[in-house]
Amino acid sequence: MKKLMLAVSAAALAAGAAHAESHASEAKIGIMLGFTGPIESITPMMADSAELALTEVNDSGQFLSGVTLVPVRADSTCVDPAAATAAAERMITSDGIVALMGADCSGVTGAVLSNVAVPNGIPMISPSATSPALSDAEDNGMFFRTAPSDARQGAVLAEILAEKGITEVAVTYTNNDYGKGFADAFAENFDGTITLSSPHDDGKADYSAEIGALASAGGEALVVLGYTDQGGKGMIQASYDTGAFDTYVMGDGMYGDTLFSELSDALEGSYGTIPWAEGEGADAFAKITEGAGFDASSSYTRESYDAAALIALAMMKGGEVSSEAVAANIMDVANAPGEPILPGELGKALEILAEGGDIDYVGASGVEFIGGGEAAGSYRHYNVVDGATETVEFK
Amino acid sequence: MDFVNAIVALTNFVLIPAMTYGSQLALGALGVTMIYGILRFSNFAHGDTMAFGTMVTILFTWLFQSWGISLGPLPTALLAIPFGIAGTALMVLATDRVVYRFYRAQKAKPIIFVMVSIGVMFVYNGVTRIILGTDDIRFDDGERFIISAGDFKRATGLAEGLGLKTTQAITVITAIIVVVALFWFLNRTRTGKSMRAYSDNEDLALLSGINPERVVMVTWLIVAGLITIAGVLYGLDKSYKPFTYFQLLLPIFAAAIVGGLGNPLGAIAGGFVIAFSEVGLTYAWKKVLGYAMPEALEPSGLVQLLATEYKFAVSFMILVVVLLFRPTGLFKGKSV
Numbered sequence: 001m002k003k004l005m006l007a008v009s010a011a012a013l014a015a016g017a018a019h020a021e022s023h024a025s026e027a028k029i030g031i032m033l034g035f036t037g038p039i040e041s042i043t044p045m046m047a048d049s050a051e052l053a054l055t056e057v058n059d060s061g062q063f064l065s066g067v068t069l070v071p072v073r074a075d076s077t078c079v080d081p082a083a084a085t086a087a088a089e090r091m092i093t094s095d096g097i098v099a100l101m102g103a104d105c106s107g108v109t110g111a112v113l114s115n116v117a118v119p120n121g122i123p124m125i126s127p128s129a130t131s132p133a134l135s136d137a138e139d140n141g142m143f144f145r146t147a148p149s150d151a152r153q154g155a156v157l158a159e160i161l162a163e164k165g166i167t168e169v170a171v172t173y174t175n176n177d178y179g180k181g182f183a184d185a186f187a188e189n190f191d192g193t194i195t196l197s198s199p200h201d202d203g204k205a206d207y208s209a210e211i212g213a214l215a216s217a218g219g220e221a222l223v224v225l226g227y228t229d230q231g232g233k234g235m236i237q238a239s240y241d242t243g244a245f246d247t248y249v250m251g252d253g254m255y256g257d258t259l260f261s262e263l264s265d266a267l268e269g270s271y272g273t274i275p276w277a278e279g280e281g282a283d284a285f286a287k288i289t290e291g292a293g294f295d296a297s298s299s300y301t302r303e304s305y306d307a308a309a310l311i312a313l314a315m316m317k318g319g320e321v322s323s324e325a326v327a328a329n330i331m332d333v334a335n336a337p338g339e340p341i342l343p344g345e346l347g348k349a350l351e352i353l354a355e356g357g358d359i360d361y362v363g364a365s366g367v368e369f370i371g372g373g374e375a376a377g378s379y380r381h382y383n384v385v386d387g388a389t390e391t392v393e394f395k
Numbered sequence: 396m397d398f399v400n401a402i403v404a405l406t407n408f409v410l411i412p413a414m415t416y417g418s419q420l421a422l423g424a425l426g427v428t429m430i431y432g433i434l435r436f437s438n439f440a441h442g443d444t445m446a447f448g449t450m451v452t453i454l455f456t457w458l459f460q461s462w463g464i465s466l467g468p469l470p471t472a473l474l475a476i477p478f479g480i481a482g483t484a485l486m487v488l489a490t491d492r493v494v495y496r497f498y499r500a501q502k503a504k505p506i507i508f509v510m511v512s513i514g515v516m517f518v519y520n521g522v523t524r525i526i527l528g529t530d531d532i533r534f535d536d537g538e539r540f541i542i543s544a545g546d547f548k549r550a551t552g553l554a555e556g557l558g559l560k561t562t563q564a565i566t567v568i569t570a571i572i573v574v575v576a577l578f579w580f581l582n583r584t585r586t587g588k589s590m591r592a593y594s595d596n597e598d599l600a601l602l603s604g605i606n607p608e609r610v611v612m613v614t615w616l617i618v619a620g621l622i623t624i625a626g627v628l629y630g631l632d633k634s635y636k637p638f639t640y641f642q643l644l645l646p647i648f649a650a651a652i653v654g655g656l657g658n659p660l661g662a663i664a665g666g667f668v669i670a671f672s673e674v675g676l677t678y679a680w681k682k683v684l685g686y687a688m689p690e691a692l693e694p695s696g697l698v699q700l701l702a703t704e705y706k707f708a709v710s711f712m713i714l715v716v717v718l719l720f721r722p723t724g725l726f727k728g729k730s731v
Contacts, residue, residue: 036529203639212674258531
């Protein structure tokens with residue numbers, strides 16, 4: 001009997017130890033995006049990109065003496081802060097994530113930040129929340145974003161309109177933090193007259209009422225600051241069907257190949273902006289995603305890859321798997337000085353960090369953090385021609 | 396000339412869109428009201444059943460397109476609608492057999508049925524997303540416009556354009572045909588009469604030998620037809636996306652309740668009341684008034700009664716007002 005007891009307790013101890021060990025060699029990273037909801041058609045590619053970065057780190061075998069990064073997905077819904085908060089809490093309490101790549105839309109990101117991330121000390125990097133309001137959010141140094149604030153994009157859009165000599169526009173924006181912030185930033189920078197600035201709700205049955213009001217107000221072009229799958233598309237469709245406007249000026253949320261090809265007649269001659277990286281980083285990203293089996297040219301895939309990569313690199317720099325290491329070292333690995341790191345070179349970066357060297361993560365989107373951990377960002381000004389986009393310039 | 400411009404602008408931005416939207420809501424509300432009247436519960440799975448029916452129709456549309464079958468200027472989906480209805484009918488009958496019949500046998504309270512239908516809603520929701528995904532799908536082919544705004548301007552020389560889409564015309568015409576057929580069925584056929592009898596007084600109907608299971612089955616078949624047609628017309632006119640269909644539930648229920656739950660005539664009236672008030676109250680009348688009024692009186696503001704973001708509020712405002720003064724809806728329905 002005694003022997004049996006001994007054997008049992010020894011087995012239990014061993015199991016416990018094994019359990020602890022498996023925990024130590026695994027670090028969970030939350031990936032929280034709106035897999036359902038208004039931007040559900042671009043989030044799968046974003047998540048794939050983020051997971052690609054984690055896989056790259058794992059495959060290199062250089063990460064913190066064999067620790068494996070494990071992604072944990074959760075649905076932010078993009079529009080429901082309560083659901084997003086609950087999902088984030090679950091990831092922290094039951095999955096035990098150390099850092100969060102997300103969320104995507106500005107409203108839910110703000111909610112998750114103040115309700116979950118700050119109280120629990122979990123750093124989060126959003127690849128796509130662009131509301132200017134997030135710059136002033138109470139974040140205790142826990143919030144970063146690889147997509148630039150819309151305050152800058154509003155200025156870029158206004159500048160493009162000024163160059164084209166357009167002085168009178170109507171504005172429609174999606175009725176949330178992102179749309180409102182963006183429309184305000186645009187209004188601040190635009191020199192001409194805004195005949196009417198009216199919000200539209202996403203997922204609505206019909207947009208003829210909204211377009212009717214905007215058409216009545218008039219303008220040379222309609223500035224659409226919405227989502228490509230949602231109200232923004234509905235607005236353009238309704239405007240085209242009634243002949244209300246001929247030219248559309250689009251914000252980053254409107255960028256989507258499906259939109260351009262489906263509404264190619266309506267959008268001919270329209271233009272817009274999107275945070276976009278040019279040059280080496282973007283090329284390198286295109287190269288490594290070629291065989292990955294998903295469409296990496298979709299929006300915010302680069303920012304997602306970068307966000308996930310930065311989490312891993314910051315942990316490496318801090319030398320431990322912990323939330324504190326991520327929060328403390330992100331700025332350090334993202335900015336100069338150091339060896340510039342492109343997508344596909346994460347293994348090399350880990351090696352440099354392991355030897356105590358410095359890196360300057362450039363990544364797919366040309367990451368450069370300013371202020372409280374926000375991407376400075378460069379924008380691509382594109383025209384829609386025959387259902388596809390043509391780059392005019394980078395700003 | 397200015398007066399003509401005013402009429403054209405009004406037609407283009409208010410009348411045509413409201414007519415189309417109203418027809419779609421009316422068909423949806425008819426389905427809700429039939430279920431409420433005969434099966435006696437509010438079916439929350441309505442929006443997602445619409446999505447399901449549209450999904451089946453889309454799948455058949457693709458099949459026909461791959462076979463090279465088309466209707467010329469009309470969308471191929473019209474040809475696929477009967478198959479869509481058949482698919483939806485199978486689905487709702489199966490659901491009834493597996494789920495609702497159990498609660499009917501127990502004589503469960505209506506609120507339990509409502510909760511059950513929410514469960515059904517989530518299942519349908521998942522099924523459509525698993526099969527066709529979450530993306531926006533456009534499945535209209537053929538001619539997009541009967542008259543496009545640009546062509547109209549060139550042809551008439553007016554300052555205002557008038558656009559009429561093929562799908563808008565099809566929607567209104569189909570809605571009229573369906574409504575006429577439905578009323579003929581309910582008022583003239585034996586089965587229709589037995590359904591109305593069952594709706595008016597269940598016990599009396601049972602005593603006079605009406606087979607309840609048959610009434611229930613026919614109701615589901617009709618609802619499947621209405622739902623699929625409403626969903627396909629909506630999808631043709633706008634686009635198919637499960638999320639939007641789910642959201643349609645609100646205006647559809649508002650329309651059914653305003654008209655009087657359980658009253659088919661009311662559902663149609665309710666659909667148009669909601670559609671016209673949503674579009675009319677939030678329209679900026681500046682342009683129309685600018686044409687119609689003498690120059691001195693031309694408005695400088697937008698003359699918009701309510702900002703467009705209050706569109707949903709409009710339906711609920713009407714809902715509250717109607718229910719305060721006529722608790723059973725505009726037409727005499729069952730009290731809620």
